[in-house]
Amino acid sequence: MTLSLIRSAYDKVAAGSALSAAEATRLIRVQGPDVMDLMAAANRIRHQFVGDEIHLCSIVNTKAGGCTEDCAYCAQASRYAAPIQNHGLLEPHEVARAADEAVAHGARAFGVVAAWRGLKEGEVLDAVCAQIATLAARGDVNADASLGLIDSPAVARRLKEAGLVCYNHNLETAPSYFPAICSTHTFEQRLATLRHCRAAGIRICSGGIVGMGETPEQRVELALALREVAPDMVPLNFLNPQQGTPLGEHPTLAPMEILATIACFRLCLPDRNLMIAGGREVGLRSLQPLMFLAGANGTMTGNYLTTTGAPPAQDQAMIADLGRVVAEREVAVG
Numbered sequence: 188m189t190l191s192l193i194r195s196a197y198d199k200v201a202a203g204s205a206l207s208a209a210e211a212t213r214l215i216r217v218q219g220p221d222v223m224d225l226m227a228a229a230n231r232i233r234h235q236f237v238g239d240e241i242h243l244c245s246i247v248n249t250k251a252g253g254c255t256e257d258c259a260y261c262a263q264a265s266r267y268a269a270p271i272q273n274h275g276l277l278e279p280h281e282v283a284r285a286a287d288e289a290v291a292h293g294a295r296a297f298g299v300v301a302a303w304r305g306l307k308e309g310e311v312l313d314a315v316c317a318q319i320a321t322l323a324a325r326g327d328v329n330a331d332a333s334l335g336l337i338d339s340p341a342v343a344r345r346l347k348e349a350g351l352v353c354y355n356h357n358l359e360t361a362p363s364y365f366p367a368i369c370s371t372h373t374f375e376q377r378l379a380t381l382r383h384c385r386a387a388g389i390r391i392c393s394g395g396i397v398g399m400g401e402t403p404e405q406r407v408e409l410a411l412a413l414r415e416v417a418p419d420m421v422p423l424n425f426l427n428p429q430q431g432t433p434l435g436e437h438p439t440l441a442p443m444e445i446l447a448t449i450a451c452f453r454l455c456l457p458d459r460n461l462m463i464a465g466g467r468e469v470g471l472r473s474l475q476p477l478m479f480l481a482g483a484n485g486t487m488t489g490n491y492l493t494t495t496g497a498p499p500a501q502d503q504a505m506i507a508d509l510g511r512v513v514a515e516r517e518v519a520v521g
């Protein structure tokens with residue numbers, strides 16, 4: 188029964204049709220030995236739609252901690268007593284040094300990330316635009332950023348003029364679950380941020396975090412919301428509970444559940460770059476290489492915002508062992 192469900196989902200997606208919410212929900216609930224069949228279907232769809240290269244990106248936290256928002260998973264929210272080191276905006280040479288390391292580790296996209304509610308016109312925007320311009324001038328890496336909410340077309344245009352290629356702003360979770368995760372801004376404000384960026388000609392990177400207490404149906408709801416947004420890059424994070432945050436004691440998902448989720452997202456988003464980001468080390472543990480056999484075609488390499496990632500050399504070896512190669516260029520999809 189489950190095999191025929193997976194087979195018919197595969198045939199439908201391979202032929203260019205979209206899965207319904209009901210179909211995707213049946214798939215994301217697949218368990219036991221059937222997970223391998225689901226992964227195989229997603230892996231074939233990945234090969235058909237986005238090819239075999241693996242996309243690597245890296246980030247630097249240009250401003251850490253002290254955020255006014257209350258995202259329940261985030262160690263950088265000032266209202267939670269998470270043991271992290273706060274710092275103000277990095278100097279341009281510090282960003283450049285982090286970019287050097289990222290490029291040496293194979294990343295072709297490098298994101299400047301800041302912990303705050305969002306960006307408005309003013310000195311801070313000037314400073315991050317200078318960082319982006321410095322990155323853009325290098326020519327060996329895409330200058331990307333993740334700088335929170337943007338509520339005006341003018342701010343998005345400034346970022347574009349500075350040389351920004353891609354803006355990350357995650358939907359985080361399903362629209363129906365968002366209020367349980369954040370009360371200081373809305374899902375609609377997140378969508379508006381993406382609209383401003385797209386209107387300015389900036390590529391979109393948008394995904395979410397799975398494993399925050401949402402139901403399987405809500406995971407599918409997130410996948411279908413992302414399908415509407417159609418980002419170039421979809422970063423899929425898995426909750427890595429951070430001490431001091433409201434989700435600090437939340438259990439992590441089982442590795443096989445994570446793999447089924449990745450496969451389902453691939454089948455819902457066949458032609459998007461699906462990148463596994465935060466939480467892969469603690470969530471997948473010894474099964475990490477299988478993320479690339481479950482439909483993912485990218486990952487973050489190096490450290491995350493407040494947690495340490497796998498050594499980049501280990502990521503490179505994993506990719507080589509799978510017989511895959513790292514993408515040499517980041518180009519727009521679809």
Ligand code: SF4
Binds near residue numbers: 254263
């Ligand atoms: S996720 Fe971003 S907006 Fe939310 S608390 Fe953390 S830094 Fe602030």
